[in-house]
Amino acid sequence: MKIKDRVLIVEDESHISSFISTILTANDYDTMTARTGSEAITTITSHCPDVILLDLGLPDMDGLGILKFVREWSTCPIIVVSARNHERDKVEALDAGADDYIVKPFGTSELLARIRTAIRHTRTHLPNGDIAQSGQFHAKGLTIDYDKHQVLVDGENAHLTQNEYKLVSLLGKYAGRVLTYDFIIRQLWGPKAKNDNQILRVNMANIRRKIEKNPAQPEYIFTEIGVGYRMVDPE
Ligand code: CA
Numbered sequence: 001m002k003i004k005d006r007v008l009i010v011e012d013e014s015h016i017s018s019f020i021s022t023i024l025t026a027n028d029y030d031t032m033t034a035r036t037g038s039e040a041i042t043t044i045t046s047h048c049p050d051v052i053l054l055d056l057g058l059p060d061m062d063g064l065g066i067l068k069f070v071r072e073w074s075t076c077p078i079i080v081v082s083a084r085n086h087e088r089d090k091v092e093a094l095d096a097g098a099d100d101y102i103v104k105p106f107g108t109s110e111l112l113a114r115i116r117t118a119i120r121h122t123r124t125h126l127p128n129g130d131i132a133q134s135g136q137f138h139a140k141g142l143t144i145d146y147d148k149h150q151v152l153v154d155g156e157n158a159h160l161t162q163n164e165y166k167l168v169s170l171l172g173k174y175a176g177r178v179l180t181y182d183f184i185i186r187q188l189w190g191p192k193a194k195n196d197n198q199i200l201r202v203n204m205a206n207i208r209r210k211i212e213k214n215p216a217q218p219e220y221i222f223t224e225i226g227v228g229y230r231m232v233d234p235e
Helices: 014-026 037-047 063-071 087-095 108-123 162-173 181-189 197-211
Strands: 006-010 030-034 051-054 078-082 100-103 136-139 142-145 150-153 178-180 221-224 228-231
Touching (some): 006 014, 014 030, 014 108, 037 051, 037 063, 051 063, 051 108, 063 078, 063 087, 078 087, 078 108, 087 178, 087 181, 100 108, 150 197, 162 228, 181 197, 181 228, 197 221
Parallel strands (some): 006 030, 006 051, 051 078, 078 100
Antiparallel strands (some): 136 142, 142 150, 178 228, 221 228
16 A cells, blocks of 8 residues: 655645645555644644645744744754745745745646655655765756766757866756756855856856756746756756
């Protein structure tokens, strides 16, 4: 018998909570619910869910507080589900350790896809916290060959520079997830790197010229305006 993944829904509005719960149950997940921040923390510490869906506006505390508390001791995937749609709210949540961010109202298939992505990332983590980075990443015509350090489009070498390759392979490693500019800069150039999005934008413009058919309408790497970049899901 397959063990079902367990999703904790932290949400104070009961109609939203039961809506999500119904979708997830129908798609073979076990669900738990919490209506307040303190209920959420009790449930998380005692049950260790596989994924947490976290509303930010809770009656007793802010969801960001829960996020920071959980991140001190757990890498359990957390997807923020919030009506707050400002860039700075998304950046703040992602930089505080959220794995993803969904804006209400959201579609069922979007929610399910984000949950699958979050679970896939925990399952591919190695014990040392790194993600295995050998073999190949495939999405449509795009291939990242981690062993040869090459990116291919329709089988042809895209001739990326070293910086461009590092950026694409980082996004491939976290495919399906939005990575903030800040996170990318720290991963590529170290914790002391200057927080300069301009360098990223220049690199991304060059990458898109090399890998996208139409750089203005990318099919591989998407921009989340004011937040960061997201690589398309692998196939
Ligand atoms: Ca709420």
